[in-house]
Amino acid sequence: MIIRRIDYDEAAARYADRLDTKLRGFGDDTPWLATWxxxxxxxxxxxSLLEAAAGEGLDALEVVVDRLDPDALRARGRALGALQVEREGERWRVTATGLGDAATHAAETPAAPANRPARPAEPALVRPAEAPLHAAFRARAEALALDHAGHVAGEAIAVGDAEITLRVDGGVVRAAAHAGGGRWSQAAHEAFCRAVIGLPVEEALAHGVHRAMHRLLDPDAGRPVPGVMTPRNASPVFAALADAVGHFTRASALEDSTYxxxxxxxxxxxxYDEKLARVRAALRAACGACGIAPEQVEAVSLQGDVRVQIDFADDVPVSRRRAVAMPLEAELQARVEPALRIEREARRDLSPLRRL
Structure with a gap:
């Protein structure tokens, strides 16, 4: 069996580098790592790397990493498969086989010796398909009326045992409906239908799931994950929807959206003053959910109607600025205006030597 090998630290470094070199889509070029x-x-x-591999259908993966708590990884990774953790020079090598086959791995786990009390059971790592919808989405999901339940004549997107249908006319989504699925899935599919009606079909398929996700996100609730939130890491409901829409998009051979x-x-x-005041108030309110103090970031100005220029305090590390920029943008879109975009203010180089 050929086992794919990934250098965790190199992958993390590539991700951090792309935060500076790409405005959007700074995940890895490997498809199943694009949202990791x-x-x-x-x-x-x-x-999370092993979960992504399991979700892609890989049976095995080898990961090398500089720092690691091997006991914690073994305990928390039981549900993922058989893990072998060993030294490789100054680094750690993790070899995972039978990814996702928790039952097989559990059968191989030895029982505690009879003369020694069993260790308290470690909390099982919840597989994506089993995890509930995060609390940050539940209030809006429960309150959402299923106005688009049913079917429309048109393109069909299968999402597990549910289905979303889109009627496209002139390259624009004119109607959308959904049928089947559990309550949380129905809420996500309803939000998707509401988000895509009136959009060019390429944009609907490229960003409809993200739009649906932010429609259900309560800005005042805790964020599902620190840093950049994606359908895959925010909730299994959105991950399943994104996978289904992605499969449909690839089968349709549609071009990337520039909408x-x-x-x-x-x-x-x-x-202008009213817009800037609303942006500043929303930015202050959003800081807590994004893990940054209100005094550490400021909306400096607006360029046009949608470009918000922000500036961070000098004590905020560059890595932290990268991590919170897109969550802050999402909060402003949810609280103020969906078209808003964040830009970091360019600082003038004050060195007289470099400005000769």
Whole structure:
């Protein structure tokens, strides 16, 4: 059996580098790593890497990493398969086989000796398919009326035992409906239908799941994950929807979307000072959910109707600025205006030597 090998630290470094060199889509070029986000805790990072591999259908994976707590990884990774953790020079090598086959691995786990009390059971790592919808989405999901339940004549997207249908006319989604699925799935599919109606079909398929996710996200609730939130790491409901939409998109051979939403008429009608005041108030309110103090970031100005220029305090590390920029943007879109985009203010080089 050929086992794929991934250097965790190199993958994390590539991710961090792309935060500076790409505006969007800074995941790995490997398709199943495109939505993976490294974690400061190597145990959590390696586990999420193994979960991503299992979700792609890989049966085995080898990961090398500089720092690791091997006991914590073995305990928390039991549900993923058989893990072998050993030294490789100054680094750790993790070899996972039978990914996702928790039953087989549990049968191979030896019982505690009779003359020694059994160790307290470690909390099982919850597989994505079993995890509930995060609390940050539940209030809006429960309150959402299923106005688009049913079918429309058109394209069908299968999402497990559910189905979403889209009626496309002239390259634009004119109607959408959903049928089947559990309550949380129905709420996600309803939000998706509401989000995509009126959009070009390429944009609907490229970003409809993200739009649905942010429609259900309560800005005042805790975020599902630190840093960049994606359908795959925010909730299994959205991960399943994103997988289904992605499969449909690839089968349709549609081009990438270059669509940019126009600001609403209500937003355009506000004066510059009114817009900036609303942005600043929302930014202060959003800081807690994004893990940054209100005094550490400021909305400096607006460029046009949608570009918000922000500036961070000098004591905020560059890595932290990268991590919170997109979550802050998502919060502003949810709280103020969906078309808003964050830009970091370019600072003038004050060195007289470099400005000769």
């Amino acid at each position: 986000v490294p974690d400061p805790d190597p145990v959590r990072g390696v586990l 940019a939403a126009a600001p609403s008429e209500a937003w355009r009608a506000l004066s």
